[in-house]
Amino acid sequence: MEAGEAIGALGALAHEARLKLFRLLVQQGPDGLSAGAIAQALEVPPSSLTFHLQQLQHAGLIARRRVGRQLFYATDFAVMNELMAYLTENCCGRGATLCAAVCDPAAAPAGNRRGPSAA
Amino acid sequence: MEAGEAIGALGALAHEARLKLFRLLVQQGPDGLSAGAIAQALEVPPSSLTFHLQQLQHAGLIARRRVGRQLFYATDFAVMNELMAYLTENCCGRGATLCAAVCDPAAAPAGNRRGPSAA
DNA sequence: GCGCTATTTCGATATTCGTTGAAAGATCGG
């Protein structure tokens, strides 16, 4: 993933309605939801919903498909994963060992979840 | 993590200079870098750098500590991890099995990295 | 083709964000 794509994706997610929308679609899985169902869940005017859906779609985070007269939107999980990987790339710039201890709280010894306190 | 915090963090990251800055600090690990060292790496005017550092700090993504007359900034990995978890929470709304197959490309069978094509 | 439902496009306005020079605050060495 390139910087521009990541910025677009992050910017698209940095909004109350769109973050709520994205998380809703993430929970729905690959099938997604129709625009109408989303509008009902989020309680936003149709024109506003379209605007936000376009932002997410243009960022590549969601995909659209037509089913009859309805349009379904679903998360693009590949892009979501790329974004996560981009943000944590080369975490701690060292071997995976320290990175795991620092970046993954579950893998760190109790009381040492933020890595060494000094260098 | 609450929605407001996530929005703040995502908004802070949704900018070329700040994303570059954040990734630089992620690679540096818990020790971080001084403002001066960051300014040199990013080539932005001091006042602009301060502005961006404040955005990230206010979002909780980075922490500041003083060392002599220098100020060091470092990633708050706990917050970073919370953000990742927040974005993928209840992924696919089903058991962890399907979620892993859909959300984690490495865990899916070859050629089926995006989950079932229909329902 | 007509009406019906689902969704998008258009347009005008209010709000927020980004940039940067100049000056001030904080700390250290002497």
Add this chain to the structure above:
DNA sequence: CCGATCTTTCAACGAATATCGAAATAGCGC
């Protein structure tokens, strides 16, 4: 205390983003 270094605060401008009603487009059933 004084000068030097590192960093932040202030202030003002231009640019980008959010909102949503009204009208237009797309597909379906008769």
